[in-house]
Amino acid sequence: MTNVIxxxxxxxxxxxxxxxxxxxxxxDLTVPEGGVFGFLGPNGSGKTTTIRCVLGLALPTKGVxxxxxxxxxxxxREAVQRTGAIVETPALFPTMTARENLRLLxxxxxxxxxxxxxxxxxxxxxxxxxxxxxxxxxGMKQRLGLAAALLKDPDLLMLDEPANGLDPAGMRExxxxxxxxxxxxxTVFVSSHVLAEIESTCDRVAILAKGxxxxxxxxxxxxxxxxxxxSVLVKVDDLDLGMWALRDAHFVAxxxxxxxxxxxxPERAGDVTRVLAAAGQWVTELRPDRFxxxxxxxxxxxxxxxSEAQLEQVVA
Amino acid sequence: xxxxxxxxxxxLHRRAVRVMIAIALVGCGFAGIVAYLxxxxxTIARLxxxxxxxxxxxxxxxxxxxxxxxxxxxxxxxxxxxxAGATVAGAEWRAGTITTVLTWEPRRLRLHSARLTSxxxxxFVISFGLQVIFLxxxxxxxxxxxxxxxxxxxxxxxxxxxxxxxxxxTAAAAILAMSxxxxxxxxxxAVIAMFAWIVxxxxxxxxxxxxxxxxxxxxxxxxxxxxSRLDTVEIARGPxxxxxxxxxxxxxxxxxxAISFQRRDIAAGS
Numbered sequence: 035m036t037n038v039i040x041x042x043x044x045x046x047x048x049x050x051x052x053x054x055x056x057x058x059x060x061x062d063l064t065v066p067e068g069g070v071f072g073f074l075g076p077n078g079s080g081k082t083t084t085i086r087c088v089l090g091l092a093l094p095t096k097g098v099x100x101x102x103x104x105x106x107x108x109x110x111r112e113a114v115q116r117t118g119a120i121v122e123t124p125a126l127f128p129t130m131t132a133r134e135n136l137r138l139l140x141x142x143x144x145x146x147x148x149x150x151x152x153x154x155x156x157x158x159x160x161x162x163x164x165x166x167x168x169x170x171x172x173g174m175k176q177r178l179g180l181a182a183a184l185l186k187d188p189d190l191l192m193l194d195e196p197a198n199g200l201d202p203a204g205m206r207e208x209x210x211x212x213x214x215x216x217x218x219x220x221t222v223f224v225s226s227h228v229l230a231e232i233e234s235t236c237d238r239v240a241i242l243a244k245g246x247x248x249x250x251x252x253x254x255x256x257x258x259x260x261x262x263x264x265s266v267l268v269k270v271d272d273l274d275l276g277m278w279a280l281r282d283a284h285f286v287a288x289x290x291x292x293x294x295x296x297x298x299x300p301e302r303a304g305d306v307t308r309v310l311a312a313a314g315q316w317v318t319e320l321r322p323d324r325f326x327x328x329x330x331x332x333x334x335x336x337x338x339x340x341s342e343a344q345l346e347q348v349v350a
Numbered sequence: 351x352x353x354x355x356x357x358x359x360x361x362l363h364r365r366a367v368r369v370m371i372a373i374a375l376v377g378c379g380f381a382g383i384v385a386y387l388x389x390x391x392x393t394i395a396r397l398x399x400x401x402x403x404x405x406x407x408x409x410x411x412x413x414x415x416x417x418x419x420x421x422x423x424x425x426x427x428x429x430x431x432x433x434a435g436a437t438v439a440g441a442e443w444r445a446g447t448i449t450t451v452l453t454w455e456p457r458r459l460r461l462h463s464a465r466l467t468s469x470x471x472x473x474f475v476i477s478f479g480l481q482v483i484f485l486x487x488x489x490x491x492x493x494x495x496x497x498x499x500x501x502x503x504x505x506x507x508x509x510x511x512x513x514x515x516x517x518x519x520t521a522a523a524a525i526l527a528m529s530x531x532x533x534x535x536x537x538x539x540a541v542i543a544m545f546a547w548i549v550x551x552x553x554x555x556x557x558x559x560x561x562x563x564x565x566x567x568x569x570x571x572x573x574x575x576x577x578s579r580l581d582t583v584e585i586a587r588g589p590x591x592x593x594x595x596x597x598x599x600x601x602x603x604x605x606x607x608a609i610s611f612q613r614r615d616i617a618a619g620s
Contacts, residue, residue: 086616141356142451152585
């Protein structure tokens with residue numbers, strides 16, 4: 035499998051009054067071809083700075099970045115022709131219509147007007163293509179940015195927080211679109227701090243905290259690094275009765291939403307069902323209480339080594 | 351070529367540019383009406399006595415004196431070119447569209463050159479067109495009330511040269527403003543810096559060190575516009591030397607802006 039993005043030892047620091055701010059510190063990352071790659075991290079963890087460096091918008095202080103095997107420092111033009119991107123909020127001319135904005139961009143790469151209408155339809159803006167962008171909601175601007183990124187029919191899509199400003203239905207549409215684009219053979223690199231947006235869509239993820247990579251791999255691999263909780267979740271008809279039955283049998287059980295969490299290794303789940311059956315409570319669902327990507331994300335980003343990789347590290 | 355035409359279309363979409371063109375067109379129409387009304391009912395002899403009356407066509411540009419009706423618009427065209435250039439370049443930074451464009455054309459010097467070239471071409475064409483429209487608005491005064499006597503080939507040639515020269519200066523103003531706005535990533539900076547320099551700094555230099563006046567932007571641009579040596583300056587320079595000086599100043603500012611655009615990061619909100 036070839037890598038679309040290769041980052042080795044990326045460091046990006048900015049001079050500020052009174053010192054230097056390190057935004058990204060020694061980042062090594064490879065993004066394989068195909069699939070959706072989630073680039074996760076809390077606000078200010080260095081995601082956008084990394085994307086800016088990959089796209090040549092910011093010059094790395096140190097490190098090497100290759101896009102489609104070409105060094106960004108030398109062969110950026112060729113690589114960018116195969117890349118569609120949204121960096122932060124999609125910026126387009128507010129006093130032009132959506133169609134005019136896209137046609138102007140398309141003209142740079144000799145892309146015909148037919149493709150403009152095609153991408154407007156893909157993102158669901160065909161009916162509003164003649165409206166001035168200044169009258170668009172944030173969600174519509176986000177869709178328009180996505181349309182602009184799709185214009186080149188790119189092999190790689192780099193999307194920085196693409197669901198910003200979208201309502202739940204819009205978020206779902208974007209997730210489906212990203213999945214569809216990846217299934218068509220493209221590589222979709224999407225940065226986000228909204229975990230729900232990522233977990234169901236991504237094939238692989240990398241988690242960034244305070245300018246450093248804390249983990250990466252497939253979603254399953256990343257979740258498994260956190261291990262499993264020694265508990266199971268059980269559904270029965272009468273939760274209170276079930277809980278007291280378990281407690282009488284010396285299990286630690288608590289009610290969580292519409293199910294019971296029982297502190298017991300999943301291998302001993304049979305003991306739980308036996309106790310509940312004896313109390314007349316038939317188990318309708320039983321599953322191990324897994325960590326979610328969000329749990330892993332919160333744990334890793336909150337425990338990342340702050341002393342060495344502070345985002346706002348000030349070097350006097 | 352694609353980039354060039356794209357940048358031109360982008361610039362023409364700026365509302366400020368369109369408003370300035372509209373104001374200039376209204377001004378041209380107004381000037382035509384005033385010229386017609388002011389010359390109505392007057393004899394040709396009387397019109398000739400009025401200094402620079404546009405109903406007498408030879409007053410449009412008097413080559414020997416380097417003055418004429420066209421002088422009126424030169425200053426406004428320079429200012430218009432400057433404001434338009436500043437707003438076109440500055441707005442890209444304010445709206446963040448520069449980031450979007452760079453994800454399509456990452457070769458920054460190429461992009462910068464295309465933008466400056468498109469700005470210069472547009473400023474030249476618009477300035478040329480507005481001057482032609484301005485002169486055309488004076489035609490009714492000439493035809494119905496005045497005279498075209500004395501108009502010959504050399505008059506038209508001189509007129510064309512003046513219109514072209516003014517258009518070149520308008521283009522230079524646009525490039526200057528675009529460069530300043532690009533370097534500072536801000537429209538207001540370009541306008542304020544230019545205003546402060548021309549009015550405050552050059553005013554001080556003129557008062558405290560008059561011998562340096564011929565090096566100032568104000569004197570240099572005025573000399574090139576009128577294409578005659580200024581009598582008001584202690585050590586006046588000829589128009590050709592002034593044009594070379596102006597070109598050198600521009601080259602330094604354009605070069606500085608290009609280096610800044612090439613080297614600095616395109617950061618959020620920059």
